[in-house]
Amino acid sequence: MTTIAGLAGTSSSSDGTGTSARFTEPFALVVDSSGNIFVADTSNNLIRKLTISGGVAIVTAFAGGGGSGSSDGTGTAAKFSEPRGITIDSSNNLYVADYNNHLIRKVTSAILLK
8 A cells, every 4th residue: 555645644735746735534536537536625625636647646626625615616716515425427527425515516627517
């Protein structure tokens, strides 16, 4: 077993490379057709994207952020409230179980839709 991102016992929402990135309650993940990993970072109200380059994970915020909410929007302008489940379809659209908002959300590469 090898840790590719995050550091045990240390939580936050910091983007970064490998163990310099931080999560707070990563709950679920999926992998797209290009090998990118998407994580429902529950307590940070974020969907995070991990891109593997040269065997190292580069972690960035993909959707959500800036606190809890239920706003649709592009990228980090969108808001979640404890995203806990995530899946992906054959067109690489993400579907997120937005737990505290009682919603299923659709995330495309450009926009978040209800």
